[in-house]
Amino acid sequence: MTQPAVPMKTEYWSNMTEWASRYNTWYLQHTGQNNDFALLFTYYDGQGSAYKLNDHAGSTAYNAYAVLCRNAYRDYYSEAISAPGPGGVPAYWAFTWGLVEDFIRNGNATSKTAALHILSNGAYMVNGDLSDDLYSRECAYVLRSHMDCARLQTLTAPQIARRDQCFEWSLGHCDQWVNQTADYCRPFMAGLTAKSLIQYYTTVNKDARVITKLKALADYIWTHCWKDVAGTWGAGKAFTYTDKYVVDNNDLQTAPDLNMLVVPLYGWLWYQTGEQKWRDRGDLIWTGGVSVYGGGPVAENATATGSWQGGAYLGTRSDAAPSGKQFNQQLYWAPDYITWAESDPLVGPIITPPGGGGGGGGTPTGLQSIPAVLKSLGNFAGGYPSKVIPCPVTLDAKDTAKVIFQPASDSYAALIGCLYCTSVAHILTLTSGDNVLAELEMDTYTGLAKDINGWPLIVSNRGEALKVKSSEILPKAILFYVAELKHLFIG
Numbered sequence: 001m002t003q004p005a006v007p008m009k010t011e012y013w014s015n016m017t018e019w020a021s022r023y024n025t026w027y028l029q030h031t032g033q034n035n036d037f038a039l040l041f042t043y044y045d046g047q048g049s050a051y052k053l054n055d056h057a058g059s060t061a062y063n064a065y066a067v068l069c070r071n072a073y074r075d076y077y078s079e080a081i082s083a084p085g086p087g088g089v090p091a092y093w094a095f096t097w098g099l100v101e102d103f104i105r106n107g108n109a110t111s112k113t114a115a116l117h118i119l120s121n122g123a124y125m126v127n128g129d130l131s132d133d134l135y136s137r138e139c140a141y142v143l144r145s146h147m148d149c150a151r152l153q154t155l156t157a158p159q160i161a162r163r164d165q166c167f168e169w170s171l172g173h174c175d176q177w178v179n180q181t182a183d184y185c186r187p188f189m190a191g192l193t194a195k196s197l198i199q200y201y202t203t204v205n206k207d208a209r210v211i212t213k214l215k216a217l218a219d220y221i222w223t224h225c226w227k228d229v230a231g232t233w234g235a236g237k238a239f240t241y242t243d244k245y246v247v248d249n250n251d252l253q254t255a256p257d258l259n260m261l262v263v264p265l266y267g268w269l270w271y272q273t274g275e276q277k278w279r280d281r282g283d284l285i286w287t288g289g290v291s292v293y294g295g296g297p298v299a300e301n302a303t304a305t306g307s308w309q310g311g312a313y314l315g316t317r318s319d320a321a322p323s324g325k326q327f328n329q330q331l332y333w334a335p336d337y338i339t340w341a342e343s344d345p346l347v348g349p350i351i352t353p354p355g356g357g358g359g360g361g362g363t364p365t366g367l368q369s370i371p372a373v374l375k376s377l378g379n380f381a382g383g384y385p386s387k388v389i390p391c392p393v394t395l396d397a398k399d400t401a402k403v404i405f406q407p408a409s410d411s412y413a414a415l416i417g418c419l420y421c422t423s424v425a426h427i428l429t430l431t432s433g434d435n436v437l438a439e440l441e442m443d444t445y446t447g448l449a450k451d452i453n454g455w456p457l458i459v460s461n462r463g464e465a466l467k468v469k470s471s472e473i474l475p476k477a478i479l480f481y482v483a484e485l486k487h488l489f490i491g
Contacts, residue, residue, distance in 0.1 A: 003342045007283055008290040013056060015291045016331060019314050020053055023322035025065050033071035041324025042073040047098030049331040051105065056335065066102070074099060074114045088121035091138035096148040103152065112152055119149045119159070126158075130166065133182035136173040136189050140196040142166050147199050167200050167207075174213040177243075178220045184246045187221040187239040188255070191262035194218075195333050198268050206434040211272055218265055222281060227254050235310060237288025257312040257326050259289025260334035267340035272435070274345035274459075282341055289330070293317055346435065346461050389484065392477040395470040401431060405482040406465040413466040415458040417481040426472040432460035459485075 024046075028038055046069030050062040078089050096118055102111035119125055122145065123138070130139035146155060146163035155163065170193050176182035177190060194214055201210040224243040229236040238254035239262060245251050266282030269275065292310040307317065312330055315323035391404050407413040415430065430437040437458050460466040466482065 003344060006338050006341050007287050009338060011292075012290045012330075012334075015314065016053060016327075017057075019322060019327050020050065020062060020065055023315065024324055024327060025068065027322055027324075028068040028072065033068055034076045038072040039077050042069045042095070042328070043093075043325040044328035044332045045095035045098045046324060046328050047073060048095065048101060049328045051098060051101045052331050052335055066098070070098070070102065070111065074111060078118060079114050088123055088125075089118050091122060091124045091141050094118050094122050094125070094141045094145050096145045100148045100151055115149055115152060119145050126162065131169045131172060133173050133176040136170070136193050139166050139169050139173065140192045143170060143196040144199060147196075147203055150203075163204075167197070167204075170197055171209055171213055174217045178216045184251075185221065185224070185243040186241060187225050188258040188261040190217055190221055191265055194265040194268075208434070208436060211269070214265060215269060215273075218269055218278070221262070228284070235288070237284055256288050256310070257329060259285050260312065260330045261332060263289065264333045264337040264340065267337040271340035271343055271345050279341055282337060286337060291330070344462070346433070389482045391480045391482050393468060393480060394477045395468070395474040398471065398473055399469050401467040401469040404466045404468050404480050405484070407460060407463060407484050409463040410486060412462055412485045413460040414483045414485050415466060415480060416483055418478055426470050426474070429469050430458050431467045431469070433464045435461060
């Protein structure tokens with residue numbers, strides 16, 4: 001199944017290539033890289049931004065820009081203050097990804113050494129309490145630096161312990177924000193924490209708490225900070241800078257130039273869960289963050305005209321005053337949104353049929369639910385499946401997953417009903433791979449879920465087994481009904 005393209009994707013990449021080639025390169029070449037003004041052009045990993053542009057172009061066209069940023073960040077700044085002891089790189093200036101990529105892509109040993117110096121000597125990299133939400137950004141960067149540098153060498157036991165402690169603290173920051181025990185919540189800082197947690201989930205351990213807590217966090221900042229239309233708070237299609245008044249009225253003004261630090265969170269949740277709201281919200285955040293200048297993107301050799309009109313502010317459209325920090329914010333991890341949003345989700349969507357299954361809109365009974373559920377799904381290629389596979393499963397051990405059905409590598413297993421009775425109240429947990437698809441509280445004797453209006457469609461990951469476990473021993477077989485599907489087109 002092909003997902004819709006991300007809106008304004010062409011405009012986004014046109015802006016990124018124009019600013020990198022036309023403005024930022026010119027500025028760094030003409031003002032030099034050994035000064036604080038040049039250093040500001042590297043915030044949010046300017047060197048890494050160049051490599052992401054290379055990846056988009058499928059070339060090494062932006063290597064020269066990467067070197068300019070590397071000169072300002074690594075040679076002028078990070079290596080100059082990396083001696084052991086106090087005075088290392090502040091945690092909020094720890095940008096190791098571009099350095100690591102320089103070694104991996106180009107074999108640059110000096111960049112490898114610089115990244116490892118940050119890991120060993122940077123602020124909070126080795127010790128220090130970062131559990132309070134006020135240190136969420138530092139904690140996220142320390143966590144990410146450990147994961148980046150693990151690509152260069154095996155982490156030591158103390159480094160692994162520090163990485164995992166920062167992971168736990170980052171989960172705690174999510175709780176503090178959502179439970180409103182934090183001093184405040186700023187969506188862009190939530191985005192930075194989400195980036196590191198997702199990297200941990202992807203590269204270290206698929207801890208199920210990551211999905212649960214990031215869903216709650218994404219809902220929180222959407223409810224408390226999102227402004228769909230313009231108003232006294234500023235532009236629409238943007239988050240307010242903070243969820244509450246903290247210092248001044250700017251806290252409650254929208255900041256569209258920070259949208260791209262947040263939007264990948266919503267793309268990743270879509271990719272992991274298949275819940276449509278994450279893609280819908282993500283596209284709104286994305287379109288609110290794409291820079292709009294009068295006259296549209298300008299060709300490389302054309303005269304730059306037109307002022308900023310909306311979206312992210314990248315500076316004035318002249319060689320004199322581009323804004324490297326805002327530019328890098330747009331590339332720090334925004335391309336990941338495109339990848340996740342345009343991919344089929346790992347887990348098929350969970351759908352509750354309107355009005356339930358059979359029985360006049362009530363809870364369906366056994367096989368009566370199957371035709372109604374199938375017909376509610378919309379268009380499957382070639383119509384909805386007519387073959388239903390009975391799969392008996394005996395759950396003779398508590399909390400032990402058993403396979404219901406293993407689909408082919410290019411197919412999904414769709415659970416569309418079950419038939420059994422029991423005298424034990426319990427919870428059925430349906431899983432596929434590392435994902436929990438549903439937790440259903442079951443009625444005694446009926447074998448039907450109490451907390452849903454009709455039987456939901458529960459779909460496995462593509463090519464992965466659909467499994468079930470029970471909170472109680474159920475010695476009598478449950479008869480599950482499964483359809484094997486090659487395509488999902490939800491109407």
